[in-house]
Amino acid sequence: MDEDLALFYEDSSDQLQYMENALLDIIQSGITKESIGELFRAMHTIKGIAGMFGFDEIVHFTHKAESLLDNIRQDKIAFTDEIQELFLQVKDHTSKIIEQSVNEDGLDEQSISEQESLISIMDLVMSKSGVAQSVDEKEERVSLDFNELVSLENHDMWHVSIRFADDFFTSGMDILSIFNYFNKLGYITFNTPIVSNIPSLEDLDSLKTYIGFELEFQSSASKEDIEEIFEFVENDVVLFIFKSTDEKAYDELFNTYEGLEEILLGFGIYAKEDLEEDKVTQKIEKPIQATLKVPKMVKKEIAKSLRVDSAKIDFLINKMSEVVIANAKIETLVSQSDDSELIESVDELKLLLEDVRDNIMGIRMxxxxxxxxxxxxxxxxxxxxxxxxxxxxxxxxxxxxxxxxxxxxxxxxxxxxxxxxxxxxxxxxxxxxxxxxxxxxxxxxxxxxxxxxxxxxxxxxxxxxxxxxxxxxxxxxxxxxxxxxxxxxxxxxxxxxxxxxxxxxxxxxxxxxxxxxxxxxxxxxxxxxxxxxxxxxxxxxxxxxxLTLAIIDGFLVQAGDTKYIIPLEMIRECIELTPGMRETMKENSYITIRGQVLPILDIKEHFREKCYPNLRENIVIVQFANEIAGLKVDELYGEIQAVIKPLGDIFSKLKGLSGGTILGSGEIALIFDIVNLIENKIERG
Known part of the structure; x- marks a missing residue:
């Protein structure tokens, strides 16, 4: 799958998830205008993007679903439980045909049959509600007969000025759909494209939108109804909508777009007695070439994101793991040096690496x-x-x-x-x-x-x-x-x-x-x-x-001949084992600390380590959930970054360990599974 198709697949999957969420919201909380809008937006967006790739079957199917949803939005059809279930099936089928299309397999016979069945059901729903139209009526209405003109006599005439954002097409929208919605509300009596912003062929970017429109629209609809046409693209257009008799609104429009007044005069759309004669002559000769100053698009602030192949992130994390190991070796060598500047530089490097590590790990979170x-x-x-x-x-x-x-x-x-x-x-x-x-x-x-x-x-x-x-x-x-x-x-x-x-x-x-x-x-x-x-x-x-499977902050300890790492966030405190505590532990493996009785797990005993005479032993108190216990170890070394490596099948029966890591000295340290250790201790008493 090439990069563009992969992007289409991901975007469409997101839209279908929004659609499913909206349907489930309707089931749980009831229907709202916003939830129907989510359904409509999903189908409309997928249709637009699919059309760019020539996926006609997807376009045809989503257009049918979009038409049904449009009638539901206009309260011409009730959104019943049956229709809700129908759109769950529509969502599932759309997902299936998108996957088949991007894999270049085409629709299989089962999908074709399912699609025909779902389209028939949607047609039946619309026909029973008396809203079904012929294909010609739904796609385009280009002329008015005498009776239609008579019926418009009492309708308002609106002027609508439209300018699109540069990335209008790449957002999955299409201009034709906008004009189709106009035709559903009334009749466009005049429309001229504004093409003066189209650059030379050398500078032309096929993904950008350079064109605008000035149109006259006759309808009984209100301004709010007309604005709803742009509900899903409101951040991607600059609009002026006003009645054609509003002189002040025209003045504001002409102040915004230099040269537009002459263009509209040239077509007889706007007339003003005090315009200079030469101005009128100029605009008649070159009505389209006038220069327009298009105001800068003001879009809602959105989070900036970048799609990255997860394999690249995995590679980055693996390399960061190697850096952590290499840095541990450097720290080991530097610890043997008396060079204060070198020690300070390595400490600074450690802090920087920790910051980089946390940010890299955060990418996968x-x-x-x-x-x-x-x-x-x-x-x-x-x-x-x-x-x-x-x-x-x-x-x-x-x-x-x-x-x-x-x-x-x-x-x-x-x-x-x-x-x-x-x-x-x-x-x-x-x-x-x-x-x-x-x-x-x-x-x-x-x-x-x-x-x-x-x-x-x-x-x-x-x-x-x-x-x-x-x-x-x-x-x-x-x-x-x-x-x-x-x-x-x-x-x-x-x-x-x-x-x-x-x-x-x-x-x-x-x-x-x-x-x-x-x-x-x-x-x-x-x-x-x-x-x-x-x-x-x-x-x-x-x-x-x-939280993560790769790198952890740990605390290095030793019991017997083996070094172990305890996840740092599970440690409450470390205490030195006193002679009195030793006597208590000989009898029942419990100690009392500040009035709290804690079970103690002897790590050397648990993992059958060799026991050497040791004048100093320590207790590391750990906690998960509401369970608290102490781990008895010999040495405490301090905090460490650890790259977690799996132990392999040979250690699968060994409870209490979650992995291993390589220390800067080249030694192997084992990482404790604290949850398992505590549960094991509690169960054994």
């Missing part, structure tokens, strides 16, 4: 809202299929996460949301019997906590039936009947491999199907997942993920 919004359709379609009413709420959409992570959690989120609708939310009649609203509620929220992003999927459904979960787990051999499990452990049985099968979907009223795969995918991202549930009240699935 995107708001989760873009991904979350796409899930609205999943919830809507699943609920509709099951005849359930579900309110879907997104919270914390502005929270940012690495784009790679977002892409990898998309499928797990889809799976969990479908489960929430299918097995969590009850049928409306069941909910009402339980004293609940007939409409179920699912909340998808995101927020940051201790250097991680937390994603929660919460519903007010049936919750997990723990008795059934235990029974199924015993049948599967996952636990024995003698095991005494906590509520949390029972809930998390749904993540066990083999616990859920397709035949058991209807037997477990909370979750289950494929959740082992979901957990595996989350853990592959160095994340964690757990579920909390109250029967008949609802469930909440909590996912914790690192």
């Amino acid at each position: 995107v708001p989760v809202e873009e991904s979350f919004i796409k899930l609205r359709r999943i919830v809507n379609d699943t609920a509709k299929k099951l005849s359930k009413e579900v309110e879907f709420i997104i919270e914390g959409g502005e929270t940012e996460l690495d784009k790679t992570v977002i892409e990898k959690i998309s499928d797990p989120l889809v799976h969990m949301l479908r489960n929430s609708v299918d097995h969590g939310i009850e049928m409306p009649d069941v909910r009402k019997k339980r004293g609940k609203s007939g409409d179920g509620r699912i909340v998808l929220r995101a927020f940051t906590d201790a250097g991680m992003i937390v994603i929660e999927i919460e519903d007010d459904g049936a919750g997990i039936n723990k008795e059934i979960v235990l029974k199924k787990a015993i049948e599967k051999g996952l636990i024995s009947a003698e095991d005494n499990l906590s509520d949390k452990e029972i809930n998390n049985l749904i993540f066990e491999p083999g616990f859920s099968t397709a035949s058991e979907i209807s037997d477990i009223s909370g979750r289950g199907v494929g959740m082992d795969v979901v957990k595996s995918n989350i853990e592959s991202l160095r994340g964690s997942i757990e579920v909390n549930s109250t029967e008949l009240k609802g469930s909440c699935i909590t996912i914790r993920l690192p």
Whole structure:
């Protein structure tokens, strides 16, 4: 796919997402003028861009949808539930034919059949409402018969002056559509193009818009109605709209555009008794060549952005990772030097590199809202299929996460949301019997906590039936009947491999199907997942993920012969282990700090490190969510930037590690998975 087609595909995908969002807003909050405007704008923009590439099938289809939406905008057709469902199908079909067109495959037979069917439905809707027009009427009306002229006798005559921004065409708009809208409101009795701004052939830019128009328009429409023609391009045009009898408005127009008065006089559109005779003669001889001073376009301030291939960003991040490693080596060498200027320069370089690193990493950070919004359709379609009413709420959409992570959690989120609708939310009649609203509620929220992003999927459904979960787990051999499990452990049985099968979907009223795969995918991202549930009240699935997969700020420690890195944002404090603390830990592996009892995990013992006589040991207190624990280590070295490298399959069974890194000395340091370490310690007591 060449660059232009790729840009068309991306822009069209964005427009279709806006369209889907507007449709789902209508479902949830009811129809508004703005939501219909979003639908119309999406179809209109795609039609315009597709026309530039010669995708006639797309143009034909979107034009039909645009016509139906235009009638809905004018209140000629009611926007019913059936039409809402029709436009969801229109959106899906448009997406399909765009993909087939840009891949140069052309429309397949199924798509052609679907398109014909959808067009027939749209035609039927318009014909039943008495608004369908012939092709000739919809595309162009170029003449008026005597009866039509008589009917215009009491209509107002308007003068409309139009100048377009340079990038009008590249924004996907087309001038023909604007004139078609004029013809729907009334009749253009005069129209002349203003072409004096067209440069010489050598300076001509085919993507720029140089032409303008002066036209007389007869209609019963108000000024506001005429302005609505330009609703979607208001930032790309300079307009003057006034009644043809308004002398002051003409004066303002002529003061804006030098030479325009002579042009209109030449065509007999405007007459003024005190104009000099030679001026009239001049404008008759050269009506179009007058020089116009076009006012500078004033457009709304928008964010400046640049589309960049993600592969280029990945390359940049990889190179930044190498720079971090190289800088660590330099710092190691400099630490052995007594040259104060060299040390100062390296410290300054470190600060600059950290700033560059943070900005580069920030390129890949995107708001989760873009991904979350796409899930609205999943919830809507699943609920509709099951005849359930579900309110879907997104919270914390502005929270940012690495784009790679977002892409990898998309499928797990889809799976969990479908489960929430299918097995969590009850049928409306069941909910009402339980004293609940007939409409179920699912909340998808995101927020940051201790250097991680937390994603929660919460519903007010049936919750997990723990008795059934235990029974199924015993049948599967996952636990024995003698095991005494906590509520949390029972809930998390749904993540066990083999616990859920397709035949058991209807037997477990909370979750289950494929959740082992979901957990595996989350853990592959160095994340964690757990579920909390109250029967008949609802469930909440909590996912914790690192903000980025590439470079972290860490704290370097040593236990035994191995160096480890602790993510800096999870560290609360470091304390030296006192003799009194040692005595306490010998008995129960807990210590009390400022009145708070903390579990302590001995890193050397956990990873079976060699133990050497050491007069000094330290406790690093770490926290995630509401869980706090201490890690017992030997040495504390300080803060460090670490490039995270995967450990490989050989370490997949080793819990508590999320990766490794290369230190400036060339040594390998292992990076702690703090969430796993704390959970492991709490479970083992």
